[in-house]
Amino acid sequence: MNKTGRKIWFYVVLTIVAAVWLLPLVMLVLSAIRSTSDFYAKLNLFSIPEKIQWSNFKDAWTDGNLGRYLFNGIRTCLIKVPLGVLISSMCAFALTRLNIPHSNGIFIFILVGMMLPVQMALIPLNIMYSKLNLSNTYFSLIFTYIGFGISLGTLVFRGFFRSIPKELDEAAAMDGCGKYRLYVNIIMPVAKPAVATMFILDFLNTWNEFLLQSVLITKDTMKTVPNGLISFMGEFSTDYGLLSAGVLISIIPVLIVYLVFQRQFVEGMAGAVKT
Amino acid sequence: MKEKLKAFSFLAPALLIYIIIIVFPGIYSVVLSFFEWNGVSEKRFVGLANYVKLFTNDVIFRIALKNNIIWIVLTVCITVVLALILALVLNEKFTGRIVYRSIFYFPYMLSWIVIGIIWKWMYNPNFGMINTFLGAVGLDSLKGSYLSNPKIALYCIFAAALWQGLGQPMLYFLAGLQTMSSDVLEAARIDGAGKINLFIRIIVPMLKETFVIVLATQIIASMKVYDIIYVMTDSGPANATQTLATYMYNQTFSYNNLGMGSTVATIMVIIMMFIIVPYVIFSTKED
Structure with a gap:
């Protein structure tokens, strides 16, 4: 395999591993901007929220x-x-x-x-x-x-x-x-x-x-x-x-x-x- | 004389606080382990009875001890090995390596409590990521509520601990690799040493100091594991994930058995001395 090919493989593998490593964090962010009704309707932590609900942050703070x-x-x-x-x-x-x-x-x-x-x-x-x-x-x-x-x-x-x-x-x-x-x-x-x-x-x-x-x-x-x-x-x-x-x-x-x-x-x- | 006083003034604050917070309580705790005490009424001297009871007549203590040993083995075989591999990969010069390093290091910055909360959700039988994933790839038979299964709960918690704990030994290995002179590696490469040969003959011996510090810190941390178990299973189900640290806490603060709690703590220290003493001798002998 030539040098460029090896480099691409290196990046692909490393990026996949890194992405898996970040999954729990992605889940956390997606849940934080999801409304409660959305959460219980889908029961899937990785679905994209229908509407971003920023008020979760404000409510958690106060x-x-x-x-x-x-x-x-x-x-x-x-x-x-x-x-x-x-x-x-x-x-x-x-x-x-x-x-x-x-x-x-x-x-x-x-x-x-x-x-x-x-x-x-x-x-x-x-x-x-x-x-x-x-x-x-x-x-x-x-x-x-x-x-x-x-x-x-x-x-x-x-x-x-x-x-x-x-x-x-x-x-x-x-x-x-x-x-x-x-x-x-x-x-x-x-x-x-x-x-x-x-x-x-x-x-x-x-x-x-x-x-x-x-x-x-x-x-x-x-x-x-x-x-x-x-x-x-x-x-x-x-x-x-x-x-x-x-x-x-x-x-x-x-x-x-x-x-x-x-x-x-x-x-x-x-x-x-x-x- | 004046010089001595000056030197002492630099040393005194640290020594004083250290003795008040660590040394004195440590000694007191050993003394308490010879007593039966609920924290309120009069202490009763019982000699070695607490120790005898733990080793001969306490099933939970045995589970806790076994779990700590399992945890140490898993940490040495999985965490340390993966951390070394990652460090070797991320020590190569390529664009973006700082970003990748930060990604793997990042979970280490989170508290065990946060890790525990996140992973408890991951394992949730109704909406957790693990079960959702298993369902999506058609492995419904493997779905289940992992943390309430006494056979595997400890290993599930370890997976969460691995996610958190990989970054620290990785960073130690990276730091160790950076102190290594690149001339030696280059010379070996010119001599035609293969990658595996290079690793076994040159990198591992040169990382000796790093290995010692990584193994010592990891084993000691494994002996102390507490927070994450408290959040994820609270040492359940049915004491299956009890460790010495959780058991010490339960004895002391849940059952008000201060003598017994101190005994467990003392036993922890005695076990840890087997790691601490050789480590300290190693790390100071070069003087």
Whole structure:
């Protein structure tokens, strides 16, 4: 087979596989713009809706309380993610740049946390927060999320920082640059791909987290998106158009974050892989 | 001394929060596993009774353990292999590869809850995509309500997890392939190494680090699988899709059996240590 022929086959096969991969999403979009009567008349998720019903989105936003859950989720992410990036990058900076004794041991100690199941901490955290009168507060939720994010953050930043040549530190020290300025003005700007990677990963993890949130926050108006969707599902269990619209709305913020940071993503991941 | 203090000030916030959120609760949870406690009344020390009961006299625990093992095997044999194949294909230089990468990566960005909701509809016996498709191609005999069949429910959930989870290991493999120098591949090609030979002799050994991180993260994630089962079957029908994580949750929050819940969590950690310890040793030994 000649080169062009092979190329065409390559594209055809890949495109078919990709199209199958997107089918669930197509189904979701078609259901979101379908009216309820249309849905029950056809009982076929792939038929084209007779009339596009945009009001599903509006109803999901207001009646389904989705706007509230989205706001809660965004606020949680906007506080948690930058704080997490700051704390874990500082930790990785200390481990790779500041000649700390047993830095490898400390790293191993922190790494183990990445692998422990959240379940392990559920009961003790629940007891701790209720004793401190912190149940149903965003403080408890965000503080817990930061704790669970430290391992991954340290891993990613440590991997990246190690690839930054030490000569940079020496040059900076000769110019009279202290450790704080080395971190703020030299290392962090160089580590932009790692910061971008952590922003995506951390945003995704925080936005999508379900189990901790369902235990720490029980008040409906304080729920973030995954638990909000569960309440939403319970309330409108048979209105599939509304549900689909709600699900679609809930993934828009994640899409935006991905599109903004995706260029630097693979590069930053390469740093994480090289532990 | 001043240097040391400065170094410590960088490390302290992370360590402090880590100890409060992870280390202390972890230890407390192990301690609780030796008690019988409903969360309200006085704790009663029972020694290893919780462990003994789980391993000798608890059918559901055995189902959960078996399901986690099945899940790990499926993940390693299907998810990891497909992710590697996809990464090799999408590592070739061709127009539009970023678009294709994004398509396969996209589901990974969705929460398990969203995945669960979507796939529950796909499997719906009345209007779901799977049954509609089977009907359309004349395979009516295969139609059915898959998620309520205890024999196959777990595998149906796994299909949904595969759709979500393929993008992450694919991205790891892509990142690993990018760190590989193209000179080596080129040299091998000039030496006349065939594609399969090239793959087995050069690519796989060079991806060793990536394989370790992918296998470790995938197996650990398989041990923790929870959300998607909660949404799709809530560990039913008749406990057929129970996993250690769902069982731990049920024991603790549905039956108020905090001691037993902690015991299941501790067992999860002990099992995971078999993966964690070698992984950590591997990933830090090159220093």
